[in-house]
Structures are given as structure tokens and as C-alpha cells.
Amino acid sequence: MYTYSLQQGGASILRSDGLQFLPDPNNSDYVAYLAWVAAGNTPASADAVSLESAQATQTEIVSAACQAAIYAGFSSSALGSASSARA
Numbered sequence: 001m002y003t004y005s006l007q008q009g010g011a012s013i014l015r016s017d018g019l020q021f022l023p024d025p026n027n028s029d030y031v032a033y034l035a036w037v038a039a040g041n042t043p044a045s046a047d048a049v050s051l052e053s054a055q056a057t058q059t060e061i062v063s064a065a066c067q068a069a070i071y072a073g074f075s076s077s078a079l080g081s082a083s084s085a086r087a
Contacts, residue, residue, distance in 0.1 A: 004033055005044035013043070018057030 003016040013033055014020045021029045037043070 002032075002036070003041075003044065004036065014054060018054050018061060020054070 005014045006012075007014050007020065010023070012020050012022050013030070015029065015033075019029065021027055021033075024030050033043075
């Protein structure tokens with residue numbers, strides 16, 4: 001389960017996995033946040049999560065996504081017929 005903290009006086013919300021989003025009722029992450037608050041939870045203040053921690057979490061997420069994309073391979077017809085290449 002995620003926890004949340006308010007950033008920049010409530011202008012954005014930071015989820016415990018490092019995802020930061022704006023309070024937009026069309027955003028599913030914000031809708032989940034509102035449900036979390038409605039369930040009796042309280043967001044932490046902005047001081048609860050350090051910038052370094054959020055950056056480290058985002059770096060891990062991006063690195064994992066890049067690795068998955070690289071390992072997924074690609075299709076190429078450069079040699080005349082489509083073939084798949086994997087790392």
C-alpha cells in the first residue's frame with residue numbers, strides 16, 4: 001500500500017514509490033489518493049520524504065524500465081525479412 005505526502009503546499013502529491021502527480025480528478029493516481037484519504041489516512045508533510053530519496057526511487061524505476069526495454073529486443077527487416085533480435 002502506498003503512502004502520500006503533500007508537496008509545494010499541496011500543489012502536487014508525492015507517492016511513497018516516488019511518483020509525483022498533480023491534483024487532477026481525471027488522473028487515476030489522484031483518484032486513488034482521494035480514496036486513501038477518504039479511508040481515514042492523512043498525507044505526510046513535504047518534509048517526510050527527502051529529495052534524495054525520491055530521486056533514488058525514480059532512478060530505480062527508470063533503470064528497471066530501460067533494462068526491460070533492452071531485454072525485450074526488437075524486430076527488423078533490414079536484411080530483407082522481419083526477424084526478432086534479443087539482447
